[in-house]
Amino acid sequence: MQAWWTMVRRELGGIFGSWTGYVVISVVLFLLGLCFVNLLQALNSEPTEQPVMELFYSTYYFWLILLLAAPIITMRSFALEKYSGTFETLMTTPVSDFQVVMAKFTGAMIFYMMMWLPLLGCIFIVRHYSNAPDVLDVATLGSTFLGIFLLGALYMSLGCFASALTRNQIIAAMGAFALGISLFLLSFLSISFAGRTGWLAQLFAHFSLLEHMRDFARGVVDTRALAFYSSLTVLFLFLTHKVVESRRWK
Amino acid sequence: MIEVENLTKRYTGHTAVTGLSFTVGRGEIVGLLGPNGAGKSTIMRILSCYMPATSGTARVAGYDVFTQADEVRRRIGYMPENNPLHRDMRVREYLKFRARLKGLGRARSRERIDVVMQQCGLTEVSRRIIGQLSKGFQQRVGLADALVHEPELIILDEPTIGLDPNQIRAVRQLIKDLGQKHTVLISTHILPEVEMTCSRVLILHQGRILAADTPENLQKIMSDGGQVIAEIAAPEEELRACWEEIPEVEDFDVSAAEGEYRRCALTPRPGVDLRPAIFALARERGWPLRELTRSRYSLEDIFVRVTRPDKEEDN
Known part of the structure; x- marks a missing residue:
């Protein structure tokens, strides 16, 4: 536990000690701001029945932020340590491979969640200036952030996996980006199958990140989605652990 | 302290270490001497549980480096080649990070950090960022890290590489002092270093031990x-x-x-x-x-005689 927390703090220190953390946060702030302005304009021009959070997810900004930021956050986790050689000093201390993987993942997750905090600011502004305080209730907000968290966990574990495979941060980022985009594009397959019946359509419906996120933003917490994200996250963390461990395979 | 038996490490394509056996007793300072690519770093990486051997066994303080890696890691302080450090951290912060990682409690790590910083002459740079320190100081930070949890065995891979003569002298003195309380295994291809610091030398060449003795005895044999x-x-x-x-x-x-x-x-x-x-x-x-x-043979002559390629023809 002590070693795990020490490493988590080191991860965060590494992100904020270099430019990476600040650059990612400012880009996210910029995109969120743009998105917010767009949304307000849309709301002012015509009234809508949809919940505000759902409107937010139907813009491209959310996915852009997720797909771009995730590889940048995770690319350094293993690749940088391997490149600089500190991986060797880390792995010769009495810490287990599992602790290392979990610490890298937790560090990335904490940063990822911090990155979304400005979103709360946007929401409070809407709430404050609109005359309908029930537009954004706490439960919807909670389920939205749960969705962001689950989606983030999957993308962080995916990024950690890509980073563990290489000692080059660029390759790690590109790998995570390719994996992430492919997963995201599966959503569009389900759209093209929409309306059709059959097992294929059903299967792709389960893989649709867009669909899952729409539910979360509406305040619907579907256990199927929960199971989907947590099992994929566990799978990629398991694979990461295996990659880290492979150094000691005979 | 170290018992190595029949150790072999094969990478894809070449064999780094072949059927190596040696022992190191408690309190010895042993030098691994060999040209680049002789297998020095490989041995050290295996002993520090970073990677496994292809075959053979190695034990540190009675614990097997493969099956009881955690116990071994607790007992060794390892400084790899080129001394990798988190260059964005401050000296004291880094040592604290490492001490906590090695399982030292809060009070204990504070106390140990003070001791090793004193020992390695880092007290006046404790607040400086590692990346901005001179190479000599960085090397000492690496040494301090290896010492911070009071390990029984200290493994140093080329500890004086890239230092200026004054810094080399300081680091050597430090290693000598360490030998009074710890077992030390250092690797180097600089001969005067082992002559000055080590109580025993293992000369390695192409993954084999060619000679193992005290520097004086080696000279006696050769003279x-x-x-x-x-x-x-x-x-x-x-x-x-x-x-x-x-x-x-x-x-x-x-x-x-x-x-x-x-x-x-x-x-x-x-x-x-x-x-x-x-x-x-x-x-x-x-x-x-x-x-x-x-006319005395220096270790240098011994080294050249033992490791030169046409040795077999000589005999």
Whole structure:
């Protein structure tokens, strides 16, 4: 536990000690701001029945932020340590491979969640200036952030996996980006199958990140989605652990 | 402290270490000496549980490096080649991070950090960022990290590489001091280093141990056939006659030096020191003697003789 927390703090220190953390946060702030302005304009021009959070997810900004930021956050986790050689000093201390993987993942997750905090600011502004305080209730907000968290966990574990495979941060980022985009594009397959019946359509419906996120933003917490994200996250963390461990395979 | 038996490490394509066996006792300072690519770093990486051997066993403090890696890691302080550090951290912060990682409690780590910073001369740079320190200081940070949890065994991979002569001297002194309390295994291809710091040397070449002994013993073995040089002012014929009379002189050569002096190169029988006899002779005859030396093989000669490629043909 002590070693795990020490490493988590080191991860965060590494992100904020270099430019990476600040650059990612400012880009996210910029995109969120743009998105917010767009949304307000849309709301002012015509009234809508949809919940505000759902409107937010139907813009491209959310996915852009997720797909771009995730590889940048995770690319350094293993690749940088391997490149600089500190991986060797880390792995010769009495810490287990599992602790290392979990610490890298937790560090990335904490940063990822911090990155979304400005979103709360946007929401409070809407709430404050609109005359309908029930537009954004706490439960919807909670389920939205749960969705962001689950989606983030999957993308962080995916990024950690890509980073563990290489000692080059660029390759790690590109790998995570390719994996992430492919997963995201599966959503569009389900759209093209929409309306059709059959097992294929059903299967792709389960893989649709867009669909899952729409539910979360509406305040619907579907256990199927929960199971989907947590099992994929566990799978990629398991694979990461295996990659880290492979150094000691005979 | 270290028991290595029949250790082999194969990478895809080549074999780094072949059937290696050696032991290191508690409190020894042992030097692994070998040219680049001899397998020094491989051995150290296996001993520090970073990677497994292909076959054979290695034990540190009685624990197997493969099956009981956690126990071994608790007992070793390892500084890899090129001394990788988190360059964005401050010295004290880094040492604290490492101490906590190695399982030291809050109070204990504070206390140990103070001790190792004192020991390694880091006290005045404790707040500086590691990346901005000179190479010598960075090296000391690496050493301090290896020492911070008071390990029984300290493994240092080329600890003085890239340092200036003053820094090298300081680091060597530090290693020597460490030997009083810890077992130390260092690797190097710089010969004077082992000559000065180590109590035992293992000479490695292409993954095999070619020689293992104290630096003095290695010299003794190699100095068979070493010559004694004497410069004496005396007529050449008389000198030759004298050398022929002394039974311990196996072979000799007399050549002219400056002025009246003659330079005599004498080969003694194995294990005989000719110098007192020569001095006695010069005094008895009243010949001025201005130089009397034994040509000693340095470890460098030993190293070259042992590791050069045509060694097999020599034997």
